[in-house]
Amino acid sequence: xxxxxxxxxxxxxxxxxxxxxxxxxxxxxxxxxxxxxxxxxxxxxxxxxxxxxxxxxxxxxxxxxxxxxxxxxxxxxxxxxxxxxxxxxxxxxxxxxxxxxxxxxxxxxxxxxxxxxxxxxxxxxxxxxxxxxxxxxxxxxxxxxxxxxxxxxxxxxxxxxxxxxxxxxxxxxxxxxxxxxxxxxxxxxxxx
Amino acid sequence: xxxxxxxxxxxxxxxxxxxxxxxxxxxxxxxxxxxxxxxxxxxxxxxxxxxxxxxxxxxxxxxxxxxxxxxxxxxxxxxxxxxxxxxxxxxxxxxxxxxxxxxxxxxxxxxxxxxxxxxxxxxxxxxxxxxxxxxxxxxxxxxxxxxxxxxxxxxxxxxxxxxxxxxxxxxxxxxxxxxxxxxxxxxxxxxxxxxxxxxxxxxxxxxxxxxxxxxxxxxxxxxxxxxxxxxxxxxxxxxxxxxxxxxxxxxxxxxxxxxxxxxxxxxxxxxxxxxxxxxxxxxxxxxxxxxxxxxxxxxxxxxxxxxxxxxxxxxxxxxxxxxxxxxxxxxxxxxxxxxxxxxxxxxxxxxxxxxxxxxxxxxxxxxxxxxxxxxxxxxxxxxxxxxxxxxxxxxxxxxxxxxxxxxxxxxxxx
Numbered sequence: 001x002x003x004x005x006x007x008x009x010x011x012x013x014x015x016x017x018x019x020x021x022x023x024x025x026x027x028x029x030x031x032x033x034x035x036x037x038x039x040x041x042x043x044x045x046x047x048x049x050x051x052x053x054x055x056x057x058x059x060x061x062x063x064x065x066x067x068x069x070x071x072x073x074x075x076x077x078x079x080x081x082x083x084x085x086x087x088x089x090x091x092x093x094x095x096x097x098x099x100x101x102x103x104x105x106x107x108x109x110x111x112x113x114x115x116x117x118x119x120x121x122x123x124x125x126x127x128x129x130x131x132x133x134x135x136x137x138x139x140x141x142x143x144x145x146x147x148x149x150x151x152x153x154x155x156x157x158x159x160x161x162x163x164x165x166x167x168x169x170x171x172x173x174x175x176x177x178x179x180x181x182x183x184x185x186x187x188x189x190x191x192x
Numbered sequence: 193x194x195x196x197x198x199x200x201x202x203x204x205x206x207x208x209x210x211x212x213x214x215x216x217x218x219x220x221x222x223x224x225x226x227x228x229x230x231x232x233x234x235x236x237x238x239x240x241x242x243x244x245x246x247x248x249x250x251x252x253x254x255x256x257x258x259x260x261x262x263x264x265x266x267x268x269x270x271x272x273x274x275x276x277x278x279x280x281x282x283x284x285x286x287x288x289x290x291x292x293x294x295x296x297x298x299x300x301x302x303x304x305x306x307x308x309x310x311x312x313x314x315x316x317x318x319x320x321x322x323x324x325x326x327x328x329x330x331x332x333x334x335x336x337x338x339x340x341x342x343x344x345x346x347x348x349x350x351x352x353x354x355x356x357x358x359x360x361x362x363x364x365x366x367x368x369x370x371x372x373x374x375x376x377x378x379x380x381x382x383x384x385x386x387x388x389x390x391x392x393x394x395x396x397x398x399x400x401x402x403x404x405x406x407x408x409x410x411x412x413x414x415x416x417x418x419x420x421x422x423x424x425x426x427x428x429x430x431x432x433x434x435x436x437x438x439x440x441x442x443x444x445x446x447x448x449x450x451x452x453x454x455x456x457x458x459x460x461x462x463x464x465x466x467x468x469x470x471x472x473x474x475x476x477x478x479x480x481x482x483x484x485x486x487x488x489x490x491x492x493x494x495x496x497x498x499x500x501x502x503x504x505x506x507x508x509x510x511x512x513x514x515x516x517x518x519x520x521x522x523x524x525x526x527x528x529x530x531x532x533x534x535x536x537x538x539x540x541x542x543x544x545x546x547x548x549x550x551x552x553x554x555x556x557x558x559x560x561x562x563x564x565x566x567x568x569x570x571x572x573x574x575x576x577x578x579x580x581x582x583x584x585x586x587x588x589x590x591x592x593x594x595x596x597x598x599x600x601x602x603x604x605x606x
Contacts, residue, residue: 027374031327032318039319040311045393046385046446049453101463111458120455124392131393174461175468176451180399182406183559186505187469190572192476192564192588 051164057135064144100169108145272356283359312446315376343587350486360535364412431533432504470585474504489599492546503557
């Protein structure tokens, strides 16, 4: 190994560093402004199935039952969370042989992840007062709705750690979307 | 000109009489071509500022399938386009179909205040004002949108009920890929979550491959600002995908590394793989708009059969029409340029001999995929065909119109 090669090898980390920086995309137009961390946090209401965006807070089914009445949820969804103007929130009755999918399109039952229930209540409820519930209230309502659908026990506590771990009845019972690529066939072997 | 209003009207009237006489070369002007005194449309300031169609043109949108609102709040949820009177390929903005996530709430957004934020797995989170977006290189493209609920049905009385949940407009905006590159998407980001500013903050997960391919962030529609019912001031266009992906009132895009299972994603979950796969990107589809159910042929003789074809898989390559119930197929003429993921007008000259028959159309897209009959779909999946059979995913099956010997046209769903 010659001195030249040795020198090049010593330079390698620097070359790699520069190469990495060059690979990162740089803005072409420089249009737009940079939002602050606070601005991003205020707008970012997306909750992933793994729940990393969930805020601090907690709630139980019992507390949720109170919130359900106090916040007027019962006014649209019914005192028993079913049979009223707004979508029913309780699964249909069914024997042990009935697949959970056949018990209705009921969010706190059919959603593969409990995070979807939390996310939707938080962003879209109550009607005309969307986004006004506290994190504790959303945890409590989620706990209440999961409990009346037999998903979690009455003494369960929902928080940022426990909610993503809830095992929903159809966590595996749905078909994932195809891995979309430009020009792909919609369904293998399907000529239509 | 210096003419008083009454003078000008008289001048116009005489001119019209003159023009009519010259064109027709007849002594007695044909009725309807020469307006009688006082039948001019008054040139109001309102009409000069923003025009409107003739009072003789009455096509309007209807609630989807003429059904009561499915959300039980008494609000019209989906609104269908009157395709039976469509000409060309552009749906007028005022007649473009409407789908909503909940009821028909339309946010009243001041464009000066509106912002689009791009964040998540990016090197540089960015916020764009409407003014920022209009500084960037723009593209203008024709694209159709179609609702997942747009499927032929045995109860549909006309094409508006069976096919009215699709429309096509000219959309103008910035390629989403331009904005994502400006923010510097990290290599591990495989999805985006696109979110609207309306009351439910409707959000959908969209594959990054699609986001970087041909999605558009639109501020323009048919030569003016996007209409409020279509997402004013900003709408995401996801060409060829089910309608719900085209997020209205677009306010935020988050680059992420997993499917986020938003409420909209959950709503479109399917148990069967074929339903999930075929209810995503829309397949090749076409329908004859004239003559179609509800039309009345006045007499035997010549008619130009006319219709629309489209595909989520690209441009329409070929349209065939059958005028004998599907026994023989003839290549229709493609009118104009077939654009990718856009309604394409086709036509075929036809002499009706006055006997009962059935009219059908089928299209083939640039990928070579062919619009199927319901029977072909049932056969592919090995299930018996009966009127209750439901084509999996987005129903792109062939529509049959029956022409009765009295010239009336009917839905012949089977």
